[in-house]
Amino acid sequence: MEEIKNDYTFVDESDKKDQKINFKNFRKRIQGQTFMKDDLEYDKICNERWDLNSTNSPIIIVKAINENDVEETIKFVRDNKKLKLVIKNTGHNNISAIDGCDGVSLDISLMKSISVDQQNQTVTVGGGCTFHDIDQVTSQYGLATPLGQISSVGVGGYSTGGGIGHLTKLYGLSSDNLLECKIITSNGESKVCNKHTNSDLFWVVRGAGGFIGVIVSFTFKCYLISNVVVGSFVYNIDETNNNAKNALVEVGKRHLNSTDPLVYVININAGSPNNVLIKVLYFLDINTPNSSMIGESLIQDFQNLTKPTTSSISIISYTKLQWEFDGIILPGKYYQEGPLLKSTITSEVADLLLQAISNRNQQTFSSIIITELGGMANKVHQNESAFPIRDSTFNIFISSIIFTPSLEQPLKDWTKNTIHLLKDHISGEYINTSYSTDMKLIFKENFERLKKLKNQYDPNNIFRSLN
Structure with missing residues (x-):
């Protein structure tokens, strides 16, 4: 049982009558844990986030363990209208942080079943x-x-x-x-x-x-789903040849072929040397004889056509594919944003993306990750659920690490300029990777x-x- 040091009353001076919020009584109703600024573990709990660039300084943090804790927290915020509420699990999204001193952070990360x-x-x-x-x-x-x-x-x-x-x-x-x-x-x-x-x-x-x-x-x-055939192909971004661009455009062409069973994931990575990594995926079907051979053959065709600098084809478990970034993409300060494409990856789009990565800030690490949509995602009518954009081909996700505070604004400017350059090819913004406050623009x-x-x-x- 955590020690409660005082009744933690908060006074809203803007109100004609002092409105005291009784955090002490509220904490008694929570079956999980609560933390406030005088508690020893407050700072540690406050910064249990993946995106450490987001300011998080709520009055109280509730680490819920059941539905009762969630219900009580919502009622508490409802009854004390001056309080803000944010919901947090892993803290990947900036909206799960509170900037200021008038908020309640409801952390549901312990509600695992x-x-x-x-x-x-x-x-x-x-x-x-x-x-x-x-x-x-x-x-x-x-x-x-x-x-x-x-x-x-x-x-x-x-x-x-x-x-x-x-x-x-x-x-x-x-x-x-x-x-x-x-x-x-x-x-x-x-x-x-x-x-x-x-x-x-x-x-x-x-x-x-x-x-x-x-x-x-x-x-x-x-x-x-259990195993996946994965082709990993790297193309150097080199002004002396167009292999990287041609590979991007080939992915764009193949996307338009509705019978293509392959899935493409692209990472335009500002590494050393600069390169484009394309992962070509074929998910094995246990009901199809020789499924692995079919997948390997299809991926080999892509390799032969696009001539990567380095290449590998292997069969791995689906979980290995899903967990391959564990231990690499660690908590830190990031700026990340990205829209949805309405056109496929054309020659013009490829040029814009490669131009953007070449114009990045050299003092940090940036990458442009492109994930394929289409297929079943496009077959759902746009009014069937709140998710509005059903004609998109790819999600463009621009991610940068902010090593020093002085880099933050230049990285924001570079990211927004890249999106602006793509404006004629964008179908809309994706709520999970958008900083827009115009919800009409997002939900259309x-x-x-x-x-x-x-x-x-x-x-x-x-x-x-x-x-």
């Missing part, structure tokens, strides 16, 4: 799970659900924002594979929602869940319905604002 229904090929997970947690369990059954490419990311914010990863082209977004969830709304009530029960909430959750509540559990559809045709449901389920704007 995973249950696999092998017969129905589903997995039910707690809102605090990471991709690593989920893949580790589903892989034991030869199953996987569409998740992202960095295993330390939490499932909640990622999936409710759409969710793009290695399986998007084949099986759709993470949110497209959500079958059911349990959400706690602004009145502190828990609601189960799916296509038949609370279907309006279910519509919001699949693309904009962070605006109306806290999702404490998810049930996803899974697929029979779905904005008005989203706004109506936001007003219905979160009239006091406790959760993320649409304005």
Whole structure:
């Protein structure tokens, strides 16, 4: 039991009457842990984030262990209207931090539970799970659900924002594979929602869940996936030849072929020497004879056509693919942003991307990661869920490490300028990788319905604002 040193009252001097917020009584209602600025572990807990560039200084941190803690926290913020609320799991997103002294940070990272229904090929997970947690369990059954490419990311914010990863082209977004969830709304009530029960909430959750509540559990559809044929091809960015550009354009051409079973992931990496890494993936089908031979042959064709500087083709487990950045992409100060393409990777787009990486700030590490959409993600109607952009071909994700404070603004300027150069090829912004405050721009045709449901389920704007 943690020691409570005083009653931690907070006075809002802007109010004509002093409004005292009784944190002491609130802490007694929480079954998990709470931390305030006088507590010894406050600073340590406050900085348990992946993105350390985001300021995080709430009045109180709640490390929830169950639904009761989430419900009590939401009610507390609702009853004390001067408080802000942010939801945090792994802290990859800047919106999970509070800049200032008037906030409550609800940390759900301890709410981990995973249950696999092998017969129905589903997995039910707690809102605090990471991709690593989920893949580790589903892989034991030869199953996987569409998740992202960095295993330390939490499932909640990622999936409710759409969710793009290695399986998007084949099986759709993470949110497209959500079958059911349990959400706690602004009145502190828990609601189960799916296509038949609370279907309006279910519509919001699949693309904009962070605006109306806290999702404490998810049930996803899974697929029979165990091994992957992976071709890893490196192309030097060299003015004397166009191999890197030609390889990018070849990926763009192949994307337009709806029968192409391969999946492409690109990393335009400002390493030494500068290079383009293209991973070509073929997911093995246990029901197809000689599946591995087919995959290797298709990937070999790509290699022969694009002439990489270095190359390798191997068969690895799906979890190894998912976890390959573990231990490499570590917590730190980052600036990351990126839109969705409406065109494929054309010669012009390739030139713009290669030009951008050559114009980067030489004092830091930057990369442009390109993930393929298309396929099943494009077959869902744009009004079927809150996620609005269904004509996109690739997600362009620009990531930079901020080694010193003086680099932050130049990196922001370079990133925004790169996106500006691509403006004629962009279909829209992706909520999970956007700093935009214009939600009309992000949600497009779905904005008005989203706004109506936001007003219905979160009239006091406790959760993320649409304005």
